[in-house]
Amino acid sequence: MQIFQVLIIGSGFGGQCAAINLLKAGITDIRLLERRDFFGGTWCQNTYPGAAVDVPSPLYSLSFAPYRWTQMFAGQAELHRYTHHVAKQFGLQDKVELGADVLGVEWDEQQRHWTVHTAGKGTFCAQFLINASGPLSQPVIPHFDGQERFQGKTFHTNNWDHSYDYRQKRVAIVGSGASAAQVIPTIAPDVEHLHVFQRTPHWVLPRADRTFGRFQRWLLGLKPAYKLLRWMIYWQFETRVIAFKYSKPAVRMVQQHALRFIKRQVPDAQLRRKLTPDYSIGCKRVIVSSTLYPALGRSNVTLHSREQGIAALDETGIITRDGEHIDVDLIVWSTGYDATDGVISYPVTGKNRTRLKDVWAQYPRAYLGTALPDFPNLFIVSGPNTGIGHTSALFIIESQMNYILDCIRTLQTRGLRSIEVRPEAERTYTEMIHREMERTVWKSGGCHSWYQSRSGHVIAMFPGFSFSYHRLTRALKPADHILS
Incomplete structure (x- = not known):
């Protein structure tokens, strides 16, 4: 002991x-x-x-x-x-x-x-x-009838199997939350076809990412500069609580921004309807991505809504609630924790x-x-x-x-x-x-x-x-x- x-x-x-x-x-x-x-x-x-x-x-x-x-x-x-x-x-x-x-x-x-x-x-x-x-x-994987019969590859995003080559494969991603929103744009260009099974859509806002140059990285090595940047970001983000808790007009304003973003990035009206939530922004985790919507609009990507969700699995793939059979080689569980x-x-x-x-x-x-x-x-x-x-x-x-x-x-x-x-x-x-x-x-x-x-x-x-x-x-x- x-x-x-x-x-x-x-x-x-x-x-x-x-x-x-x-x-x-x-x-x-x-x-x-x-x-x-x-x-x-x-x-x-x-x-x-x-x-x-x-x-x-x-x-x-x-x-x-x-x-x-x-x-x-x-x-x-x-x-x-x-x-x-x-x-x-x-x-x-x-x-x-x-x-x-x-x-x-x-x-x-x-x-x-x-x-x-x-x-x-x-x-x-x-x-x-x-x-x-x-x-x-603690990853969560839902259970479906026939799950044990599926002969393809399956794993959770939490335990990605890098020995499996997903390129030019038929892939299904179950879930459309934060992890899925990062996986989808990354693998979509390389797979034969990607089926995304969405239970409920998420609100998405653009990702203001940037690469730091050599001088900026040098500044980040200076404690006063690092501390100043941290506090600037901190107070900018802290104001979000006003929308989450104290101000319905602020919620509506952010939601309008998200609606304009989806309209700009998803020209297809039918797809846009599938991707537009029916609840207030912030109720679920907000996804920050500038690449998710374009990926979902690709010709080799199909988005399945709740009505077209998974009813069962068999040896070769997925049977949807509306009776369609989808052959897949890989199922990725992006189903959270x-x-x-x-x-x-x-x-x-x-x-x-x-x-x-x-x-x-x-x-x-x-x-x-x-x-x-x-x-x-x-x-x-x-x-x-x-x-x-x-x-x-x-x-x-x-x-x-x-x-x-x-x-x-x-x-x-x-x-x-x-x-x-x-x-x-x-x-x-x-x-x-x-x-x-x-x-x-x-x-x-x-x-x-x-x-x-x-x-x-x-x-x-x-x-x-x-x-x-x-x-x-x-x-x-x-x-x-x-x-x-």
Whole structure:
């Protein structure tokens, strides 16, 4: 059994941010547990064609780790390089245990520590446990009749098989969200025919990408210039909350911009009708792309709407709801993740044998999206209601670390062993979150999205400005907690 002061589950940006902040605070007895055989998270795992970030790179980076980006919206390869740049800069390679797939965790009340059971790497113990597995780590593949009979190739965008040559093949992409919107324009010119199965259309806005020149990249290496650019982008993006929550005229204005964009890029009226959503912009994730619409208009691309969706599969392809049989060689599942109800995929048992599965039976909830009653010294990075639809998720992750470090430092200063949030504090916070959520487009925009759990509650998003969340996490409120 290996014993540490802090265990971190996951080595993506959430795990890296946690580890670096702990090291900076002088807490060096830590270990990151990574289930895969390589270091890194989303941007090391998702290698599908066209993968790129949809937040400007200078903002989609850790505030303490600036980087000389080559373009405004970095592609997967550059984000992969950045991940390893950060790991090397802060010496994280020596702090990670690869191939440590967590099977379950439980709180030991006598020892007052967490026991973590893994497949392949045995058992670990720690006083503090930080889950940073991320909300976009459990791919979802829907089931259709006859699925096991299909003799072609299938894989999820999360696990793209680069050994398979899709060129000059008949390809189906199931899903039309953010990942599909990047794959479609990238592979469409090379396939024989591409069938896109869309359940509901997404609003699309143009992507204002640009390549940074040599002088601009030199400027990005200067901390004052980097910081200035970050804050300029940050405040520009922060104003989007006004449209998401506070101003219906602002929503209508952005929606009109999106309608003009689709009219300009999709001259075919029938295709345009299929691609125009019937809900308010922002209710689902807005896609940022200047290449998606032209790709969908290609002669070798067919868009299938919900009415023409998949009814079943057979040995050679797809049977649609309107009775058409489509022969395909490859099916790509671009069907997203279990990002709400499945935010933690392994069993978690807290005090008095309290099971997280039971606590979250109605819907996932947590104080500051980070801590739970009856689960001492457990912190969830990117937990319930910490998603941010208008700016960089890394800003929220860094804000969470303010709270987590404050909890740990408070115990160290007072010579105590455990901290947990009081039930009434969590309840008050959660009620506030869902009361505020009623005012947002995510709740009242007329759609059903992955932001919502099975309960109908919006779980993925924080209903306000990111600086408001930062203010909530800036300092520990001892009265909201039980320290012992």
